[in-house]
Amino acid sequence: MSRRVLVTGGAGFIGSHTCVALAAAGYTPVIFDNLCNSDIRVLERLRQITGSTPQLIEGDVRDEALLARVFADEPFAAVIHFAGLKAVGDSVADPLTYYDNNVRGSVALALAMQRAGVNTLVFSSSATVYGQPDHSPIPEDAPLRPANPYGRSKLMVEQALSDLHRAQPGWRIALLRYFNPVGAHESGLIGEHPQGKPNNLMPFVCQVAVGQREKLQIHGGDYPTPDGTGVRDYVHVMDLAEGHVAALMHARTRAGLSILNLGTGQGASVLDVVRAFERVSGRALRFDIGPRRPGDVPAYWSDPSLAKATLGWRAGRSLEQMCADSWRWQQGNPRGYD
Numbered sequence: 001m002s003r004r005v006l007v008t009g010g011a012g013f014i015g016s017h018t019c020v021a022l023a024a025a026g027y028t029p030v031i032f033d034n035l036c037n038s039d040i041r042v043l044e045r046l047r048q049i050t051g052s053t054p055q056l057i058e059g060d061v062r063d064e065a066l067l068a069r070v071f072a073d074e075p076f077a078a079v080i081h082f083a084g085l086k087a088v089g090d091s092v093a094d095p096l097t098y099y100d101n102n103v104r105g106s107v108a109l110a111l112a113m114q115r116a117g118v119n120t121l122v123f124s125s126s127a128t129v130y131g132q133p134d135h136s137p138i139p140e141d142a143p144l145r146p147a148n149p150y151g152r153s154k155l156m157v158e159q160a161l162s163d164l165h166r167a168q169p170g171w172r173i174a175l176l177r178y179f180n181p182v183g184a185h186e187s188g189l190i191g192e193h194p195q196g197k198p199n200n201l202m203p204f205v206c207q208v209a210v211g212q213r214e215k216l217q218i219h220g221g222d223y224p225t226p227d228g229t230g231v232r233d234y235v236h237v238m239d240l241a242e243g244h245v246a247a248l249m250h251a252r253t254r255a256g257l258s259i260l261n262l263g264t265g266q267g268a269s270v271l272d273v274v275r276a277f278e279r280v281s282g283r284a285l286r287f288d289i290g291p292r293r294p295g296d297v298p299a300y301w302s303d304p305s306l307a308k309a310t311l312g313w314r315a316g317r318s319l320e321q322m323c324a325d326s327w328r329w330q331q332g333n334p335r336g337y338d
C-alpha cells in the first residue's frame with residue numbers, strides 16, 4: 001500500500017506544516033503547488049525539520065493534463081487539497097478568479113482522482129462557510145451562509161464533494177472547517193509570511209513586535225464581548241496539521257464523508273492575543289483601538305466535539321504557545337524565506 005500523499009498547496013502555510021506532520025506519521029508527502037503564494041525555499045526548511053526534502057511538482061490544480069500524468073506516474077494513497085486563494089477582500093474584488101481557482105481547481109482535482117481510482121480526499125474548508133452564526137460554539141450542522149465569494153467558493157466545493165460522495169459512496173472524504181490558524185512549527189524554520197500588509201491579526205502583531213510596523217490597529221473596541229474587541233477561535237497550525245493526519249487515517253479506514261470543525265472551542269479576544277504575545281515576547285505592543293472593520297463578525301468559536309469523537313483529535317496547544325511559536329518564526333525570519 002502506497003504511503004505517498006499528494007499535498008496540493010503543500011508549499012503554503014498550513015500545507016507545509018502538514019507535510020511535517022505527515023512525515024512524522026510515516027507518510028511521504030509529495031507537494032503539488034504553483035507557488036503563487038509560497039516560496040520554493042520552504043523545501044530546504046522541510047528537509048531540516050524532517051530529514052528529507054519532499055518532492056515538488058510545480059503546477060496548477062486546474063491543469064488536467066498534468067494531474068493525469070501525476071496520478072499515472074506513481075500510486076498515491078490519498079490527496080490533501082490545500083491549494084486555493086484565501087484573501088476575502090480580493091475575492092470580493094475579483095470573484096471569477098476565486099471561483100476559477102478554488103472551485104474549478106477542486107473539480108479538476110477530484111476528476112483526475114476519479115479517473116486514477118484514488119478516492120481518499122481531505123479538503124481545506126473554512127469556518128467562513130458559517131458566515132455570521134446565530135450563536136457560538138458553532139456545531140457543524142449550523143446554518144451555512146457565507147458572506148463573501150471566498151466563503152461561497154468553499155461551500156460550493158463542499159457541496160460538489162458531498163454530491164460526489166452521494167453518487168459514489170466508495171469515496172472517503174473529509175471536509176475540514178478551520179477556524180483561525182496561527183503559530184508556526186516550534187523549530188521556527190517554517191511559518192506564515194503574508195505578502196504586503198497583513199490582513200490577519202497574528203502576522204500584524206508579529207510585525208509590530210519586530211519593529212516592521214509602528215502599531216496595531218484594533219478594529220473595534222465596542223463589540224458586545226467581555227473587553228469590547230472581536231473574539232475568534234485561534235488554533236495552532238501544528239494542531240491543525242495533526243488534525244489532517246488524523247482525518248486522513250480515519251478516512252483510510254472507512255468509506256464515508258465527514259464534515260468536521262477544527263478549532264480549540266475557546267474564544268480569545270484581540271486584547272487577549274495582544275496580552276499573551278506581550279507575555280511571551282517580553283515586548284510591549286503599541287496599539288490603537290479604531291473603528292470596526294466592515295463585514296467583521298463580533299465573536300465566534302467552534303464546537304470541536306465532533307472532531308474529538310470522530311478522530312480522537314483535539315487542539316491542545318495554548319494561546320501562549322501559538323504566540324511564542326509565531327514570535328520565534330518572525331524573529332528568525334523577518335523577511336520570510338528571504
Ligand code: NAD
Pocket residue numbers: 008009010011012013014015032033034035036037038059060061062081082083084085086101105124125126127178179180181
Ligand atoms: P497559503 O496561501 O499559504 O497556501 C495555499 C497554497 O496553494 C500556496 O502555496 C499557493 O501557492 C498554492 N496554490 C494556490 N492556488 C493554486 C493552484 N491553482 N494550483 C496549485 N497551487 C495553488 O494558504 P494557507 O493559509 O496555507 O491555506 C491553505 C488552505 O486552507 C486554503 O485552501 C485556504 O483557503 C484554507 N483555509 C485557510 C485559513 C487561514 O486562515 N489560513 C482558514 C481556513 C481555510
Ligand code: UDP
Pocket residue numbers: 180199200201202204216217218219220229230231232270293296
Ligand atoms: N484584527 C484587528 N486588527 C488587525 C487585524 C485583525 O483588530 O490588524 C481583528 C479582527 O477585527 C478580528 C480578529 O482580529 O476581530 C481576527 O482577525 P483576522 O483577520 O485575523 O481573522 P478573521 O476576522 O478572518 O476571523
